[in-house]
Amino acid sequence: MGEIQKVGILGSGIMGSGLAEVCAKAGYDVVVRSRTKAAADAMVASIDKGFAKAIERGKATEEDRAATLARITATDHLGALADCDLVIESVVEDLAIKKALFAELEQIVKPSGILATNTSTLPVIEMAMVTQRPDRVCGVHFFNPAPIMKLVEVVRPITASDETIAAALAFAARCGKDGVEVKDRAGFIVNALLFPYLNNAVRMLLNGTASVEDIDTAMKGGCNFPMGPFALLDLVGIDTSVSILDALYDEFRDPNYAPVSILRRMVTAGHLGRKTKQGFYSY
Numbered sequence: 694m695g696e697i698q699k700v701g702i703l704g705s706g707i708m709g710s711g712l713a714e715v716c717a718k719a720g721y722d723v724v725v726r727s728r729t730k731a732a733a734d735a736m737v738a739s740i741d742k743g744f745a746k747a748i749e750r751g752k753a754t755e756e757d758r759a760a761t762l763a764r765i766t767a768t769d770h771l772g773a774l775a776d777c778d779l780v781i782e783s784v785v786e787d788l789a790i791k792k793a794l795f796a797e798l799e800q801i802v803k804p805s806g807i808l809a810t811n812t813s814t815l816p817v818i819e820m821a822m823v824t825q826r827p828d829r830v831c832g833v834h835f836f837n838p839a840p841i842m843k844l845v846e847v848v849r850p851i852t853a854s855d856e857t858i859a860a861a862l863a864f865a866a867r868c869g870k871d872g873v874e875v876k877d878r879a880g881f882i883v884n885a886l887l888f889p890y891l892n893n894a895v896r897m898l899l900n901g902t903a904s905v906e907d908i909d910t911a912m913k914g915g916c917n918f919p920m921g922p923f924a925l926l927d928l929v930g931i932d933t934s935v936s937i938l939d940a941l942y943d944e945f946r947d948p949n950y951a952p953v954s955i956l957r958r959m960v961t962a963g964h965l966g967r968k969t970k971q972g973f974y975s976y
């Protein structure tokens with residue numbers, strides 16, 4: 694397994710676009726594949742726009758912008774990922790869709806390439822086992838927004854080789870991130886610890902212990918957290934939060950993981966948080 698030089702990104706959503714930016718800034722050649730060329734091009738345009746703002750604020754130069762963008766290729770062809778040393782899948786959180794993509798990647802990406810997923814909660818082993826190279830499949834879980842958040846959870850399914858995990862950790866370090874190694878269990882480290890806390894905050898609200906605002910103020914001031922649990926649930930998205938809690942409950946059957954019912958009702962009502970301008974707060 695040689696050094697990683699070329700990185701493929703599958704998916705041009707919030708995370709795919711952040712990943713492309715992080716990898717190109719770290720000096721990797723990057724190929725971003727979306728289902729349509731227009732979506733892939735729009736993603737590159739949004740990175741360019743981000744640079745324009747950073748240049749205005751004196752945080753980047755025209756040279757940085759030109760060099761970073763020159764390293765990114767946008768495409769709608771899966772075949773363009775063939776000679777990537779690492780491919781990171783970052784499409785919608787749906788196991789059937791991810792497994793189908795891994796089966797296709799197996800046929801396309803050179804045998805020495807590492808296939809990784811940015812899933813937040815799904816079992817990485819399920820994706821590894823649709824390939825002929827389960828030793829070269831792992832998770833690389835970046836956080837949102839990827840260019841800013843320091844952590845990458847490198848997820849180790851039981852089939853992964855030591856070389857694969859070492860290469861993923863070295864990749865995270867070159868991206869300027871703190872990589873941690875974690876076993877392939879629902880929620881990995883961060884979401885497994887964070888979501889019972891968020892769920893219990895909702896329970897506390899429903900018990901009438903305190904208001905949304907006062908619980909958020911208490912956790913900011915009392916624990917030095919940058920935001921309280923309700924602001925964070927609104928940022929993550931109530932729908933995404935319910936999916937994460939469901940995945941955790943499915944695996945561990947711990948009542949702390951069973952989403953409090955009001956969360957599902959909020960999803961039905963379309964109160965998904967910041968993205969729909971209504972969640973625990975109005976935006």
Ligand SMILES: NC(=O)c1ccc[n+]([C@@H]2O[C@H](COP(=O)([O-])OP(=O)(O)OC[C@H]3O[C@@H](n4cnc5c(N)ncnc54)[C@H](O)[C@@H]3O)[C@@H](O)[C@H]2O)c1
Pocket residue numbers: 704705706707708709727728783784785786787790811812813814834835836837929
């Ligand atoms: N949003 C977060 O806070 C966050 C944080 C860490 C990890 N993740 C993970 O990153 C991954 C992507 O999440 P996101 O937030 O960028 O989602 P998003 O909704 O912004 O983007 C999803 C992408 O998947 C593509 N897509 C949808 N259906 C597809 C299909 N059938 N085939 C191929 N592509 C398809 C979409 O076109 C889009 O490019 C998920 O696995 C998610 O769990 C998300």
